[in-house]
Amino acid sequence: MSRTFPVVLALFLAALGVVVLPAAPAAACDCVSDDAAGFFARADVVFTGTLVSREVSHPNAPVFSSADPALHVFAVDSVFKGSAAEHQGVVSADSGATCGLELSGTGPFVVFANSDAALPAGEYAASLCGGSGPLTAALEADLRELGPAAGPSAEPRPGAAGVAPVDGPGPWPWLAGGAVVLVAGALVRRRRRRRVLSGK
Structure with a gap:
């Protein structure tokens, strides 16, 4: 060379x-194990559905971090707690090293999420330690015991469920x-x- x-x-x-911040070691996100009842009690909204899209934004570009927000949009099947739209946005850190969601494929998944005043209206936050993950028959049975399943709320106006894309092309072309x-x-x-x- x-x-x-x-x-x-x-x-x-x-x-x-460009400044790329390396992902912290996996041990940086130390989750405490719990069961469905514990995750359910701490969540503001609990729903099942499939993952439609995942988009990472970089608010501090050109600095990149494993903690940058990743917006997950789910097509909701059933709501067991709280309120969720038919297409619901849930944000987490980009990487599991910083406690972001680690979801493989389209699902179905169960999502335990919480409201956050810092997020856009209708958007929820979730983390690796919150219990979200693949939906199993046993887990679905637990959810039905913990709270009645109901269909998702009607499709809201664009952006009302926290699914609006980030505006602007960013500084990269220049x-x-x-x-x-x-x-x-x-x-x-x-x-x-x-x-x-x-x-x-």
Whole structure:
């Protein structure tokens, strides 16, 4: 590998202003085990459904973190506690290392979530330690004993259930363009130096 490549790469990243914060070790999220009744009691809303989409936003871009918010949108099947829309937004940290939800596939899942005044209207928050995960027959039986199942509330107006996408394209087009110019300039200077040294 050319000795100048690390320099060019460093300049490229500097131009972007990219700072990637590594995920904390898994031990950083230390959950206390509990049963369905315990998770149910602490949650503001409990529902089952399938995962429709997952979108991570970076409010501090160009700084990235495993704690950046990930918006999960669920198609709700049954509500066992609280109120949920047919398409319900639930936010968590991006990574399980920072106690974010770790859901594989589309489900079905059971979601134990809570209200948070800092979130957009209609959106809930959930974490790795809150009990959310794959829905099993045994877990569904427990939920039916803990609270009556009801259909989800009617589809709200756009954004009312916390599913509105983040507005704006962000700073990346401008930053990336500047980085490309910087890297191109570095490569041109490198070629000129080679020609001078070779006498061509």
